[in-house]
Amino acid sequence: MLELLVSEGRLYGLELVSASRGALKRGTVYVTLGRMEEKGYIKSRQEGVPATGGLPRRVYEPTTLGRRVCDAWGLLRQRLAPRFAR
């Protein structure tokens, strides 16, 4: 999820679900996003009320800490992958 946000920059919850190609479900994505926000990996803001009416949407983007965690995780995976492959 963090990788998707880092690569895309800014996404809605529903866009994350479709970008994950089935890896994320709509029932779990917002709970996970909420936990990540509590940990400071991502931040969110509510957009204005749409012109067609209805509820405003919430857009998510990674924080600097989130980007660093994602980089560190990528590096760790890169280093560990050959060891596990052996």
Add this chain to the structure above:
Amino acid sequence: MNPLSRSIRALAARLCCGRTLERLIDPILADIELEFRQHVQAGRVWRARLVVVGGYGGLIQAVALHALRVCGWALAFDEPARRTGWFSLGAFVVLTIALTLPPALGRHVDGVLALYLVPQAIPLSIPLALSIGIGYGWSQGTTGRDMLRRVAMLGIAGALVAAATMEWLMPAANQAFRATVIRRSAESGRETTITMRGGIHERSLSELAARIRQTAQTGPFVASEYERLVTDLREINAAMPRGRHLTANYLNLVFHQRVALCFAAAALGLLAVTTATAIRSRNLARTVFVGFAGLYVFAWFGGDPIVAATRPAISAWTPNAGAAAISIILLGVASHRRTLTLFRHD
């Protein structure tokens, strides 16, 4: 926003904190609206309807996950909730053992058979244990809204566990109990033929509902139809006297009693909280609650047999309805005394 989303949001605004509303409920409802509009504009009306159904399914899943998380957090960090959890757990263990012991002390029952009796005790011990835990574990300093929210969550969790036990565990355990008893009986030479047909307590809720439909069409059947092969074990099967006619109404009563029992945890939990909130003296509140709980148990087992025979649903749901009515009256008393402020907006 469609009327259903508006109602859900209004309910959530009353029950959930602002953060949950902003971060969980609103984004999901906004997604449902947006997806629905996109599909309708593209002319895919049926696809739009399916998306709405899936969206609300996702909302239920998200709320359930969030509730589990909040419960976990509360049990870890919230003192009244932790005390209630430990009291409830202790009461659950004691009550389950107490309810299993009397039949387990029978002549033919050993350790394995006693283990099969445990699932029967679970649906009864869950509501009783939760109400004891709530009544004795909760401090009166907590706000009414928080208490009710947590009791509602505990009640839902208790109802799910009780329903799962009655749907899968209890019928299987009862069947295994009878199978073991008959096999042993046959091995000891008292029985020569083993033909087993499931009794009403060995049927899940769905199987029981199917039996009710069948009985309504074919008429009553005789209990001994499936009991004649276990005549030696009458003391174990005493719950269903030989030759008793099982009518559709009787099966309906059993069905409704089982479903009502699932909601007993919520009903008794609510009663415990409202009693503790409406009555200032803790000892008096506990005494009054024990009295109400006694009335509740009496309504379960001492109901009017004529009503039970003619209006099984009314008979089965009367204890829960009575507990809910008393809770509403006590809520009114608590609100009047300003000891309970419901639906605070933060």
